[in-house]
Amino acid sequence: MDPTSLNLQPYSSDWHNMDLQAHQQAVDLIDIEIAGLMRTVRQLQFRKGKHEDQIKYFRGLTTLARKLPAELLACIFEECVRDGWTRTPLTASHVCPEWRIAARIPTVWSHVYVNCDAKDPCGRARFWIEKAQGSLLRVTIDVANDASRLPEIMEILSARAAQWQTFSVKSILTSHARSVLTLCNPLAPQLRELEKSIVEEFNESNLPLDGDAYEVEVNNRFLHAPHFRRLRIRRNILPSPGSFPSSVTDLSIILTQGAIPTMSSVDRALQLLAGLPALQRLSILLPYQQERVFTPSVDATRLVELPDLRTLVLVGSPDMFRILPYLATPSLSHLHLRSSLDPLSYTYEELSSNITRFIERAAPPIELLELHDIDLSPAGFTACFVASPHLKELRLHESDIPDSVIREVGASCPLLERLDLRWCGQVTGRALVELVQGRSKDSDTCYSGAHSTDSSVPGRINIVTVINCAFVKEEDILDLSRVTQCRLIMAADDYCSEYPSVLFKY
Template sequence: MHLSPAERHLFRVEPTLEVIQAAEATIRTHEGYIEALEDRIGGLLAQVRDLRYDQAKHRAAIERSRGLITLARRLPDELLIKIFGHLVADGWTRAPVVISHVCSSWRRAAHAPTVWSHVYVNCDDANVYERTKFWLRMAEGADVHVTVTASWRIPHWQIKQLMGMLVERSAQWRSLKVETDSLRHAELIFQECTLPLPQLRTIVVKTNAADSADAGVSDLQILAEQFTSEHAPRLARVEYASAVVPAAPTFPTHIASLALEIHESPVHRPLSAASLMDALEPLTSLHTLSLTMPLLYDHTFVPSPVPERTITLPVLSTLVCYGPTDLNELLPHLHTPALRALHLRSLEDLGYRQQPIAPSLLSFLALPGSEDGAPPLEVLELHDIDLAPDAFAAVFGALSGSLRELRLHESSISDATVRLLQGPGGLCPRLARLDLRWCGMLQGRALVDLVRSRASADADAEGSGSPARIEEVSVVNCAFVREEDVLDLARMTVCRIVMRDGDDYCRVRGLQSHALYWPLHISKPAGRCQANGNITVVASILYTLSRAARPSKRVRTDDGLNAKLEPSLDDDLTSDEEFWLEDGNVVLVAGNRAFKIYRGLLAI
């Protein structure tokens, strides 16, 4: 007898034997169904595993087939070697070891000695000795670029051991880079460089040492003693970054290029005009000089105690000053009769005209007692440095016979100042290039009028006496330069609205990541350009796209107004090849084959 749930709750009757047997039979039946389903599931999973295995075999076959036609296999070894060089030079020191595991083409290319030419010696690495020994063995007789890094924890005997192995190959050195936080370690490294260095071109030193006990001692004076013109005859460039300015002449006197970067101005050794002049005065062979100074001082910049003192750099052609406004007070103390390019870049975004700049600059351009007059400047760049209208007029007047390119960044140059450059009788008749960025007061019509006033003049300003044509105008983020102004400029000359490809300072500082600095793109084959030259450009394209979020190609405005796509590369493709941008990717055409190289993918 079966009771209803209500009756069982009322009488609390235990289940009968029949009820128990029926329940157990039901349980056994469903358990049987579950076991059968488990068997079916197991069978299906086994089938899935078999299918996955078959799928993996097909994928492996696809990868093998793709490997037969991959771009890496079709590129000559010279291009793969060039890519290796780009990767290592950009900081990926293990690139030869890692990429050589990708495929046989990369492994074959990795046997070239030049792939191993960058020898990175990290003294803090436990396996540094064996790693360096392996790298030198693979480099064989190729030129090598040596980088040595060491912390203050490294014992001196270990540095001597490593340098002894490196110095055995000193005849192959092309560059030497030393990074250490200890001045003593840096000096010890240079002391070991006793053998001749016939191929050495560049020395880079980075140290943060600032010992108050060394107030009267020069930083690394051993540089000048060890790397003389007899010991390193081809040494041309020194890059020196330190916490303090050298207290005495430190650099080899025969170098042609110096980049001096100072991080601090401590109380015990403040940054001063006298110390800079002492360091620079012996370097009479300098062609390029770059000075980078700190923004914040513990001790203020110390002017020269002898205002009339000047030093002569007779063959200096390029001068770059990057620092606070105080640094420009050094200019009146420099006599540079051969200077062609002056780049003044301020660390201070003051938002107003820096009054001390104009007197220093004008004094530099008309150095008292100089028989040569103003230096023959062809390029003048003022980056985050502004001048008053009368100062601009005075500068243009001083450079009227030589200036060919003017670059202004965040300047309040006015229309009236630009009009001083217009037409016959205007200042700076040889001016041919303008690069204007963030010039918030300049009207686009003033630029159009300037270009138009010179458009009818003879192209050769020297031969006819008439002003030169404006060959190129760059306008980036100038609020009052409108679209119609850009189009009018493009009808008369080349109008650029993106950064330059090579020596652009904004690109070096990383400003191209800002949306307003991004280059233009096109998505139609009409923008393709025929290329000529050497196929080695493909390596640069591959590497550029492997690093960049956007291809760094320059595209000028459309509708026939100087419209063309220019590769931002030193070399070109072979004569039967061309490439263009399509949906943000580069399409490379070689003969009747087309390859699409996607952003962010190193095609291998």
């Protein structure tokens, strides 16, 4: 519209008002359009949400857990049970159809855990055994306070004794553990391992060696178990001599520490071991930060022969290692010695002497030697290495081994392949570099042809682990890495990453 026809003057207030109204109308129209678009967006978002829900649903149907074969799922469930989650089969069977199928596999139910203090332990035992069908059973009985239903429970379990592969009894009182073993069916042809854990405390120094009021004998309980070879004991006193069958090849004893200060006897330990000539693995262990006195043997000439022993693990305070000089182990290949206490700031002469005398006298073909928080004198180190010409792996933790002894390792242990040093405060990086480089040159000379059949020529050191050794510098690490594999950090499954892992590792 021409403003002159309305007698409006340019740039008058009426002219501005008309412009304002026009723009306001345009804004209102745009708002209406935006509202429509927002409504469309919300509708699209709603439709998108429905599709996303369907995507989550179908992704749930195609997860790895559903793709895995039932047999592999069953293996995972069994690992959960071994880690202590005893209700895994029951819980897994409520998750999804695929898991229910896996939970029907009998081996998933083969770990039979019976808590005598729980509600209806007999019903649980019967239910688990029925689900396990004919698979080999790993039976665990936990008796804390209520032992009134033990006869009924053992009757249910003993009916399947032919399927027992392992049997474990955990008890507070010795009498309850004895009752369980007394009620066991001796016809257990598949039994391979027995574990016995008792909380009740005794003072060993006041008990006779042949006393039976506190002992739970295993010797006469499984006479018809031809495969029974492994025994695990956890209590605060050493077992009495003759309480185990002589056929045992793998024995682990964890000496727990309670409120009663307990002393143990080297003679008692030697009498126990003398009745187990078939031993191939032996572990005697104290929990971390626990100390125990082992009274010396009254017979300095005593010697216990263990001709088949291949692995020996001792974890304890210095007195425990008084056992070593009285053992003859001509087949020993793996020796693990650990202190249960924090490392001493000095060399404990008796400890050093006991270890040195053991290795020198027995002259075993040791291939792996581990000294963890145990320090020897330089002369003790040298004597051990000279007596260990077959050594392939050396592990030292918190040891003040000097450079001169490192050089002795190179001369006395020509087969050494792995060297593991941690928190060793005296050894220098230059000594390690010279050792590894020298062995590398000798090995190259050996394989060049002239001496290829000479077994006395030292071989290469394939792996060197150096962790927190103060005098090993960065340039030393670089020099080592040029001739061998050099490791500077602990692995996830490292042998010293967690103390309890040593208990049943070997």
